[in-house]
Amino acid sequence: MPYPPPPDHHLADLAARGLLLPEQVAAIAADAKRPFSVHYELRALLYLGITLLAGGLGVLVYQHIDSIGHGIIIAFITALMAACFAYAVRHRAPFTWGMAPKTSIGADYLLLLSCLLFVVLEGYLQYQYGLFGNRYGLATAVPALVFLPLAYWFDHRGVLAMGITALASWVGLTVAPLSVLTENSFWTDSIRTAAIALGLALMAAGFYSEHQGRKAHFAFTYLLLGSNLALASLSTVLLDGVLHERLLVGTGTALLMLGLCAGLFWYARRTHSYWFLVLAAVYAYFVATYLFVQFILLIGDGFIVVGGFLFFPASALAVVLFLVNLKKILHGSSEAAASSAPPSAR
Amino acid sequence: MPYQAYNPDWSFRLALRKKAARWQQQSLLSSTQLSTIELAYPLDYYRPAWPLRVGVFLFAWLGLSLGGSFSFLLVNESPFAAGLLYCLLSFGALELMIKQYRFYHCGADNALLYSGLGAAIALIFYVFYQVSHRYNDFSLGNGSLFFPLLLVLALLVVAVLRYADAFVTIAAFFILVLLVVIGSAQSALGLALLPFLVMGTAAACLALYRALARRVAGTALADYYATSLLTLKLLALLGIYFGGNYLIVREGNAALYHLPASQQIPFAPIFYAFTAGIPLLYVVLGLRRADRPTLLIGFLTLAFSLYTVRYYRSLLPPEVAATLAGLVLTVVAGALLRVLRPARFGLTSLPDDEPRHFNLENLIQAQTAHAPAAPAGGGFAFGGGQSGGGGATGHF
Numbered sequence: 001m002p003y004p005p006p007p008d009h010h011l012a013d014l015a016a017r018g019l020l021l022p023e024q025v026a027a028i029a030a031d032a033k034r035p036f037s038v039h040y041e042l043r044a045l046l047y048l049g050i051t052l053l054a055g056g057l058g059v060l061v062y063q064h065i066d067s068i069g070h071g072i073i074i075a076f077i078t079a080l081m082a083a084c085f086a087y088a089v090r091h092r093a094p095f096t097w098g099m100a101p102k103t104s105i106g107a108d109y110l111l112l113l114s115c116l117l118f119v120v121l122e123g124y125l126q127y128q129y130g131l132f133g134n135r136y137g138l139a140t141a142v143p144a145l146v147f148l149p150l151a152y153w154f155d156h157r158g159v160l161a162m163g164i165t166a167l168a169s170w171v172g173l174t175v176a177p178l179s180v181l182t183e184n185s186f187w188t189d190s191i192r193t194a195a196i197a198l199g200l201a202l203m204a205a206g207f208y209s210e211h212q213g214r215k216a217h218f219a220f221t222y223l224l225l226g227s228n229l230a231l232a233s234l235s236t237v238l239l240d241g242v243l244h245e246r247l248l249v250g251t252g253t254a255l256l257m258l259g260l261c262a263g264l265f266w267y268a269r270r271t272h273s274y275w276f277l278v279l280a281a282v283y284a285y286f287v288a289t290y291l292f293v294q295f296i297l298l299i300g301d302g303f304i305v306v307g308g309f310l311f312f313p314a315s316a317l318a319v320v321l322f323l324v325n326l327k328k329i330l331h332g333s334s335e336a337a338a339s340s341a342p343p344s345a346r
Numbered sequence: 347m348p349y350q351a352y353n354p355d356w357s358f359r360l361a362l363r364k365k366a367a368r369w370q371q372q373s374l375l376s377s378t379q380l381s382t383i384e385l386a387y388p389l390d391y392y393r394p395a396w397p398l399r400v401g402v403f404l405f406a407w408l409g410l411s412l413g414g415s416f417s418f419l420l421v422n423e424s425p426f427a428a429g430l431l432y433c434l435l436s437f438g439a440l441e442l443m444i445k446q447y448r449f450y451h452c453g454a455d456n457a458l459l460y461s462g463l464g465a466a467i468a469l470i471f472y473v474f475y476q477v478s479h480r481y482n483d484f485s486l487g488n489g490s491l492f493f494p495l496l497l498v499l500a501l502l503v504v505a506v507l508r509y510a511d512a513f514v515t516i517a518a519f520f521i522l523v524l525l526v527v528i529g530s531a532q533s534a535l536g537l538a539l540l541p542f543l544v545m546g547t548a549a550a551c552l553a554l555y556r557a558l559a560r561r562v563a564g565t566a567l568a569d570y571y572a573t574s575l576l577t578l579k580l581l582a583l584l585g586i587y588f589g590g591n592y593l594i595v596r597e598g599n600a601a602l603y604h605l606p607a608s609q610q611i612p613f614a615p616i617f618y619a620f621t622a623g624i625p626l627l628y629v630v631l632g633l634r635r636a637d638r639p640t641l642l643i644g645f646l647t648l649a650f651s652l653y654t655v656r657y658y659r660s661l662l663p664p665e666v667a668a669t670l671a672g673l674v675l676t677v678v679a680g681a682l683l684r685v686l687r688p689a690r691f692g693l694t695s696l697p698d699d700e701p702r703h704f705n706l707e708n709l710i711q712a713q714t715a716h717a718p719a720a721p722a723g724g725g726f727a728f729g730g731g732q733s734g735g736g737g738a739t740g741h742f
Contacts, residue, residue, distance in 0.1 A: 031372070
């Protein structure tokens with residue numbers, strides 16, 4: 001039994017209030033009887049089919065690699081990469097320090113695909129022929145050196161993120177010998193310092209591009225990756241300080257983290273970005289908890305239970321209030337005063 | 347006092363604005379008209395963008411669960427009094443937040459609702475446990491669990507009717523299925539008929555969905571309960587399928603009778619038919635009735651049916667199967683994208699959100715002489731004027 005078309009009470013309400021022309025109401029009502037669009041369903045099935053086909057063919061090629069030969073596969077990957085790249089170059093918008101206009105959606109994805117194919121090709125050559133030998137640092141430096149300029153040339157944030165990732169792995173491999181991965185001491189001091197330094201450098205690059213208007217929209221990527229890298233590695237320093245009871249190191253790190261959170265807060269207010277505000281709030285909450293625990297431990301054991309019972313619910317409540325009043329915080333207090341906001345305790 | 351906790355106008359306006367934005371995308375509406383509509387239907391409640399909702403929910407949840415231990419300290423460590431206090435405080439705060447600060451599914455109210463319901467459910471089980479210790483055995487064969495679970499179900503249904511929360515709807519559905527399983531596990535006959543009982547329960551839920559949807563159609567309550575009703579429908583469709591799916595029945599049979607390895611089940615052909623037929627039925631019904639949720643559930647269950655087949659019979663090596671399936675899918679989907687353009691069999695492969703060939707500009711220019719009056723001023727006098735409504739627009 002087919003459904004009768006449901007009465008559109010929204011349309012009726014709009015018509016009753018006189019917000020629509022009568023012809024429009026009729027047109028909208030008639031539009032509801034149009035054929036059922038299965039556009040996105042068919043597109044999803046098409047993508048699924050292509051993925052299955054590519055995956056299945058990939059495995060088949062891998063199984064019959066001896067009868068096909070490496071040369072042909074390498075040539076195929078190279079040709080595909082070159083074709084994607086050529087298409088992206090043809091549809092490239094002229095360079096600007098601002099945000100370049102999007103000329104073609106396909107070109108965007110094809111540039112990303114060609115960069116991915118570049119990594120695949122490099123990995124293939126290294127695995128099969130040992131192109132870089134044991135100089136793994138070089139193997140990660142090459143993509144970074146290729147992707148970062150490409151990101152600026154094509155104004156592509158996805159490629160920028162790939163370049164930054166390659167840069168991070170290059171820094172990690174240069175600082176620490178590969179043996180740290182096999183031994184059980186991944187978070188050594190040297191790798192930690194390098195991660196903090198790289199994170200700070202990336203954050204500086206983000207603030208620079210935002211402040212100077214040099215690809216200001218890249219600041220999001222720089223800051224997101226950089227701040228997470230720096231703050232996460234600083235958090236491990238903090239935990240390490242707790243384990244080894246190095247109070248001074250811990251407090252210094254905590255203050256540095258609070259400073260970085262303040263920087264993120266500034267950027268969040270400047271760009272009205274909720275992401276960075278939440279990021280800053282989460283890390284600042286972590287640091288505040290650390291400082292509170294250290295403080296309680298300093299004054300003595302008697303306060304531990306009461307302090308714990310009071311602190312966690314109260315601080316969680318404070319964060320909720322912070323998030324609920326975020327709009328006022330983000331847009332400054334002048335607007336908040338103008339709008340008669342709910343009289344919530346701030 | 348109205349039965350709904352939130353103002354049904356909020357959901358009505360939100361749904362209306364979403365629809366109007368879509369009509370504008372289809373150029374059935376001019377952008378000036380859209381902004382007039384948005385002025386006439388303000389969103390004066392608090393519901394921020396989703397990352398913030400998640401953050402608010404997590405921190406509210408953290409504070410509430412830690413605050414729960416605090417309530418133990420307050421009432422001298424009597425679990426019953428602590429649970430009751432916590433439950434009452436949660437629901438009291440929830441109602442206050444909705445009334446005072448106009449929270450509308452913003453994370454904090456969800457957390458309060460879940461912690462209040464959790465405390466209430468814990469209380470129910472605690473009371474039954476105090477009466478008799480046989481309520482402590484949480485196994486499917488323990489028939490005495492039936493009554494407390496029935497109370498839990500009643501509580502959850504009342505909560506759904508008042509707060510229209512999707513997760514509570516899911517929980518209520520699963521409690522219902524659990525009740526059916528426990529009830530049928532009490533007799534050998536019930537256990538044998540378990541798949542059909544589960545399918546029947548899900549079918550009854552589908553009928554309930556139909557009745558409720560028809561009942562609220564055309565009112566603001568249709569928007570208020572839209573998410574809950576959709577959840578109920580999806581769960582009912584999935585319940586009918588998984589109740590009769592061969593893999594689930596066979597492996598569930600082995601688990602219920604503690605068999606070392608699953609073996610062929612009685613009446614297997616019926617379950618073969620269910621496994622193959624129900625997804626196809628869903629797809630056909632979804633296409634014929636222009637019912638996208640049913641269509642998508644049909645695709646998902648079809649994929650699970652293919653998995654079921656491959657689980658017991660591997661016809662081809664995986665890579666060959668993937669290549670062939672990919673080839674067939676690509677060709678069929680590509681062909682359909684062409685064949686259904688512009689439209690055939692009541693279906694079209696053109697996207698639905700494209701501009702229509704509707705001469706809006708001319709129409710509006712012709713009508714400027716007697717343009718529609720500005721929205722009536724009455725009806726939006728909210729106490730306390732324009733409230734903060736932080737982030738309700740969803741802009742980042």
